[in-house]
Amino acid sequence: MDSLRSLAVEQQVALLFVTLFGLLTLTTLLALGRSLREREAAQQVRYERFRRDLRAVWTGAALFWIAWASGALVSTLLFGVLSFLALREFVTLTHTRRGDHRSLLLAFFVVLPVQYVLAATRLFNVFTVFIPVYVFLAIPVVSAFGNDPNRFLERTAKIQWGIMVCVYGMSHAPALLLLDLPGHAGRGAFLVLYLVLVVAAAQLAQEAASRRLRRRPVARAISRSFSWRAWGVGLAAGAAAGAALYWSTPFDPATALALGLVAGGAGTLGEFVMKALKRDAGVRSWSGKPSVTGAVGLLDRTAPLCFAAPVFFHSVRWHFGV
Amino acid sequence: MKLPEAAGLLLAFVARLITGAQGHWYGCPPKAEQRIYFANHQSHFDWVLIWAALPHDLRSATRPIAAREYWTATPLRHWITREVFNAVYVSRERSAEEDPLDPLMEALDHGDSLVIFPEGTRGHGSEPAPFKSGLHALALAFPQVHLIPAWIDNVQRVMPKGEVVPVPILCTVTFGAPVALQPGEERRAFLDRARLAVIALRHVR
Numbered sequence: 195m196d197s198l199r200s201l202a203v204e205q206q207v208a209l210l211f212v213t214l215f216g217l218l219t220l221t222t223l224l225a226l227g228r229s230l231r232e233r234e235a236a237q238q239v240r241y242e243r244f245r246r247d248l249r250a251v252w253t254g255a256a257l258f259w260i261a262w263a264s265g266a267l268v269s270t271l272l273f274g275v276l277s278f279l280a281l282r283e284f285v286t287l288t289h290t291r292r293g294d295h296r297s298l299l300l301a302f303f304v305v306l307p308v309q310y311v312l313a314a315t316r317l318f319n320v321f322t323v324f325i326p327v328y329v330f331l332a333i334p335v336v337s338a339f340g341n342d343p344n345r346f347l348e349r350t351a352k353i354q355w356g357i358m359v360c361v362y363g364m365s366h367a368p369a370l371l372l373l374d375l376p377g378h379a380g381r382g383a384f385l386v387l388y389l390v391l392v393v394a395a396a397q398l399a400q401e402a403a404s405r406r407l408r409r410r411p412v413a414r415a416i417s418r419s420f421s422w423r424a425w426g427v428g429l430a431a432g433a434a435a436g437a438a439l440y441w442s443t444p445f446d447p448a449t450a451l452a453l454g455l456v457a458g459g460a461g462t463l464g465e466f467v468m469k470a471l472k473r474d475a476g477v478r479s480w481s482g483k484p485s486v487t488g489a490v491g492l493l494d495r496t497a498p499l500c501f502a503a504p505v506f507f508h509s510v511r512w513h514f515g516v
Numbered sequence: 517m518k519l520p521e522a523a524g525l526l527l528a529f530v531a532r533l534i535t536g537a538q539g540h541w542y543g544c545p546p547k548a549e550q551r552i553y554f555a556n557h558q559s560h561f562d563w564v565l566i567w568a569a570l571p572h573d574l575r576s577a578t579r580p581i582a583a584r585e586y587w588t589a590t591p592l593r594h595w596i597t598r599e600v601f602n603a604v605y606v607s608r609e610r611s612a613e614e615d616p617l618d619p620l621m622e623a624l625d626h627g628d629s630l631v632i633f634p635e636g637t638r639g640h641g642s643e644p645a646p647f648k649s650g651l652h653a654l655a656l657a658f659p660q661v662h663l664i665p666a667w668i669d670n671v672q673r674v675m676p677k678g679e680v681v682p683v684p685i686l687c688t689v690t691f692g693a694p695v696a697l698q699p700g701e702e703r704r705a706f707l708d709r710a711r712l713a714v715i716a717l718r719h720v721r
Contacts, residue, residue: 278684282536282684285683285685286685286686292676295676295683298683299681299683303681
């Protein structure tokens with residue numbers, strides 16, 4: 195591990211991408227080899243799901259590489275577009291009225307670009323408070339000018355929630371990429387990778403555990419698979435993944451473990467919250483089949499990241515006192 | 517590539533970016549045969565949505581109906597409807613010697629497909645208004661043309677009446693199974709059946 199730590203940043207980054215794409219290629223080849231065999235119907239369903247997930251991982255990895263290789267501007271732009279698509283999906287699922295038109299325009303065409311410009315220019319102090327403080331006031335003001343008191347609080351709250359998750363949360367991913375910690379400049383890619391891997395490990399472990407353990411679900415109406423023990427397994431997996439990756443980060447092993455715990459917990463709970471939102475909107479399954487509104491599940495896939503990124507970002511900044 | 521073609525591609529891209537413009541081919545496949553698509557009408561955006569939901573090859577042969585007085589009033593409007601969309605112009609004012617359906621008949625004689633909104637005007641309620649008789653006349657005159665019902669969902673939220681800038685919200689266009697005029701079917705009965713075929717697509721999942 196120490197030999198890995200002593201490499202130059204560029205070498206580490208190169209190693210990182212070679213490992214990442216090597217693993218992906220290997221998995222794809224193995225899956226291809228297995229797909230040639232005959233399967234039963236249940237296996238076929240499982241395989242289809244696996245292939246879909248694998249494709250999503252490939253897309254994610256490619257995006258991540260493009261984001262890193264093309265620098266601050268393109269990576270922020272890329273996450274900005276992702277944010278736009280996620281917010282579009284969110285707004286589709288909530289019931290807005292005619293009076294919300296102007297505040298939605300504000301959200302899409304002013305708040306979203308400004309937030310990403312703030313991230314790209316590394317104005318992290320403004321970046322952190324812009325949406326929770328200034329936009330928090332601006333949205334209800336514009337909505338009130340819409341002259342429609344009908345379910346006002348509900349509508350405004352929904353728009354603000356959407357902005358918080360899809361814009362504020364997501365914008366912390368490029369912010370991490372651009373975050374220069376004292377003595378660790380240019381290593382933002384590792385922070386993003388650390389976050390993504392930790393959250394993914396926590397999610398996968400939780401899912402596997404809930405299938406094996408068959409515990410009583412905590413909130414049956416929202417998720418049939420979420421139980422405290424499975425969540426604990428996910429948390430432990432997140433922490434373990436975090437500690438195992440400590441060499442790639444500016445943290446010492448204990449901090450890496452703690453941050454893995456924080457990020458994994460935030461990601462899995464974020465996914466749980468998104469499930470509740472899905473139930474509320476009456477969407478049974480997002481992943482795969484598009485529903486009538488055409489929502490194709492981008493929100494579903496990015497939700498854990500949207501919730502975990504701000505928590506992780508601010509924990510890191512707080513820890514380093516920047 | 518010529519300018520109108522490029523403008524068309526750009527418009528379709530913007531429409532897809534803002535609304536997704538997903539076409540769900542539920543009752544028939546997208547196919548290069550002569551068709552009349554008829555749909556519910558809630559917004560100025562409806563035509564662009566159907567057009568963007570069609571596969572690229574079918575777009576040039578599928579034409580909208582445009583009110584001549586409005587869409588030829590300025591050079592830009594005239595250029596967009598004429599060059600990009602290849603619209604069929606119809607006069608709002610009915611004159612004694614000309615049937616308003618004549619331009620539509622002419623386009624169908626050429627072998628083009630049409631998109632029409634048989635409600636006549638943009639609706640307000642959740643249900644489409646009763647259909648005007650034009651659809652029946654066209655079905656009677658061109659029995660070989662397939663009549664495809666379509667339901668446009670969510671578009672009234674994208675651009676409510678009186679607003680100029682569209683809000684990004686996902687919309688879908690669901691295309692249903694062809695409706696054919698039965699031998700000896702009454703005009704009103706046929707129009708009601710066609711309207712129900714459009715409404716039925718709302719609940720397709």
